[in-house]
Amino acid sequence: MHTEETKPQLTSTVLWLMTILSGLVVANNYYNQPLLGLIASDFKVAEGTVSKISVLTQLGYACGLLFIVPLGDKLLRKRLILIDLLFVIAALLLMAFAQQLWLLYIASFLIGVTSVIPQIFVPMAAVLATPEKKSSSIGLVMSGLLMGILLSRFLSGIVGEYWGWRSMFELAAGTMVLTWLLVWFFLPEIKPNFKGSYGSLMKSVWHLAKTEPKLQLASFRGAMGFGAMSAVFTTLVFHMEGAPFHAGSSVVGSFGLIGAVGAFAAAFVGRFNQRFSVYQLIYGAILILLLSWAFIYFGQHTYTGLIIGIILVDLGLQSSHIMNQTDYFSIPTDATSRLNTVYMVCYFIGGSLGTYLAALAWQYNGWAGVCIVGTTFSALAFIAHVLFGRGRRRSRTRTDAISH
Incomplete structure (x- = not known):
């Protein structure tokens, strides 16, 4: 673990670099959504x-989070990021030039x-920032990540319509x-703070998942919220291809830009933390x-109804997402x-x-089915928060020997 003497300074240049790069890298996961009609x-x-x-992109991201991100505590993070980026480039080129669906x-x-x-950058910001600037530093990196998610759909919709879907992945x-x-x-570069084997590292991940109620509840709320948003954005392109819109990928992609309004507003949710509790803000x-x-x-x-709905989806999800992270990063551990x-x-x-169930719902019951999926996911997040949020936010967290 670092001492204050050996830990690098989090300069504004480094912070903004992580913020911008978080948006650029996470965007890779979302370019495909407005392009699905063109690919089909x-x-x-x-x-x-x-x-x-x-679905596969999101499942892949979950696998990367599980097996790659914990290495940020064990390996030199800059080296890990540079190696990983080489594989990102190779995967994007394969997507751009693939001639078979498989x-x-x-x-x-x-x-x-x-x-x-980006999920290596967020903990980096938490480690490098001074205590008084930790929340604002995490919030800035998160806002870059959120803007990357939303603006990626806008960009890919335009590029896909005018230059073809493959051009987006080449770019x-x-x-x-x-x-x-x-x-x-x-x-x-940041020196690692975990000295055990990869196996013991992964066991400590499982230990955290089993023993931290605050983390468990935040994870369920986050999963349900993101499932709801994924339901609408994955099927929106199919809904708007038909009457009365008959819209192309660029119009559908622009809804990502519209959603950025909600995400931008959500970036300020932490400012209300002094007046309201985390429980109230997530509620x-x-x-x-x-x-x-x-x-x-x-x-x-x-258009009016969908625009308001998309803004509110992003505002609600991103606000709860930021407060979820504020909640579990308060657990006293390295x-x-x-x-x-x-x-x-x-x-x-x-x-x-959410993506998988919404695709099934669209196939069998159209937009009404998609709305049932999204509402159900949102309701499950709300019920879990009301039932378990008050008690668990007061519980003392357990931090057994998981940092070494």
Whole structure:
């Protein structure tokens, strides 16, 4: 573990570098969503068939979170990031040039596995920041990550419509080459704080998952919330291809830009932490998420209804996401990468489940089925928070010997 003398300083340049690069890397996971219609047309397959691309990307991301991110506590983080970026580039190029659908599935899964670098940056910000700037530093990196998620859909929709869906992945590969160079020249190195084997490292991840109620509840809320948002964004392109919209991928992608309004507003949720408890802020955020589905369903045939719904989905999800992370990063342990691993693995498993169930619901019951899936996920998050949030937020966390 670092002493104050050996720990690098978190300068504003390094903080902004991690913020911007978090957005660029995480975007790789979401470029495919507005492009699914184009991919289905290109390969002459049904929409439900290509929706597996989004599912596999999210499942891949969950695997990367589980098996790669904990290494941030064991290995030199800069070296880990540089090696991982090489695999990101290879996966994106495979996606860009694949001529068979099964190769697209493999590439999508590998893109998800390797594009986990933002979840190494978030604990890095927590480790490098001074105590008084820890929350704001984590919040800034998270805001970069959230903007990357939302703006990626906007960018890929435009690129896909005018230059073809493959061009988006070629552009992404080039961006990752630039990212590799920026990390090489500007990111400081951090010495690891875990000295055991990889097996013992993974056992400590499981130990945290089993023994920390605060982490368990945050992980369930996050999984359900992300499942709800994934349901709407994965199927939105199919809904808007039909009447009355008859919209192309660029229009659908622009909803990511619209959602950025909600994400930007959510970045300020931490400022209310002095007036309201974490429990109250998460309660309000999940209520907003539930409310969004009323607009998404009843306003499904109007741009106004969908725009309001998408803004509220992103505002509710991202607000609860930021407060979830604030909650579990308050657990007194050095195992920051491993805490993040448990939460984010659950988060993306929830997203994968939401994507899968929404694709099935779309196939059998159209937009109404998608809304049932999203509302159910949101309601489960709310019920869990009300039932377990008050008691567990007061519980003392247990930090057995997991940091060494």
